[in-house]
Amino acid sequence: MIELKFYKSSLKALKLLLLASPFIAFSLFDIVNHANTMPLWFAWFSLCFFGLAIPVALFHLFDRRPQIIINELGIFDRMAYKEMVNWELVQDAYRADIHGQKFICIVLDEKAIPLLKGNKNLKNLSKAMGFQEVNLSLGQLKKSDQEKIEWLIINLMNADPLKRKQLMLDN
Known part of the structure; x- marks a missing residue:
């Protein structure tokens, strides 16, 4: 029996990872150096929010099961x-x-x-x-x-x- 299998796009997972990285880096910089470019609570919130993109992107990147x-x-x-x-x-x-x-x-x-x-x-x-x-x-x-x-x-x-x-x- 012929089966056509369609997989998740690795490019979209990499795009998510690359788009979230600057926000993560900026938040980390602000927390570590106390740059006060944004309130400390907002820097932590931003780090947690955009940091969630890393496990999601890695899951999509390495999940090789057909969708x-x-x-x-x-x-x-x-x-x-x-x-x-x-x-x-x-x-x-x-x-x-x-x-x-x-x-x-x-x-x-x-x-x-x-x-x-x-x-x-x-x-x-x-x-x-x-x-x-x-x-x-x-x-x-x-x-x-x-x-x-x-x-x-x-x-x-x-x-x-x-x-x-x-x-x-x-x-």
């Missing part, structure tokens, strides 16, 4: 769901952009929705924001992968089960 797996049977998002969503359950899919973060919202058959595990309150909040029960976050993927995933989902959900393999090979 999204697409095959002939369905789609699996490791970050959101523990089970594969079969193509037969997918009725529609659309892209949503929230403050520059891209998502693929997958509309499922009404009979399949109760089978999904998860927090009911979060699902209701998700619906209120215009999302669906299954939402694939594309924010940590490469831009070319984001477009490829969107194309694959739209075409595979409407394709004949016998033609899905060929669609995946063509891509």
Whole structure:
């Protein structure tokens, strides 16, 4: 069985690390040298806040597990769901952009929705924001992968089960 695996972008993790570094350095300089360019409490807050970017960026940088797996049977998002969503359950899919973060919202058959595990309150909040029960976050993927995933989902959900393999090979 053919599987297309999509991984987190190392470049985005490095970008996060590099963008947070000047703020961390400036905060450390202010704390150590008592430069008083900002209040001491604010320097510590800034150090803690931007310092959180280091473990997050390192996790994304060294996490080599696939985030999204697409095959002939369905789609699996490791970050959101523990089970594969079969193509037969997918009725529609659309892209949503929230403050520059891209998502693929997958509309499922009404009979399949109760089978999904998860927090009911979060699902209701998700619906209120215009999302669906299954939402694939594309924010940590490469831009070319984001477009490829969107194309694959739209075409595979409407394709004949016998033609899905060929669609995946063509891509």
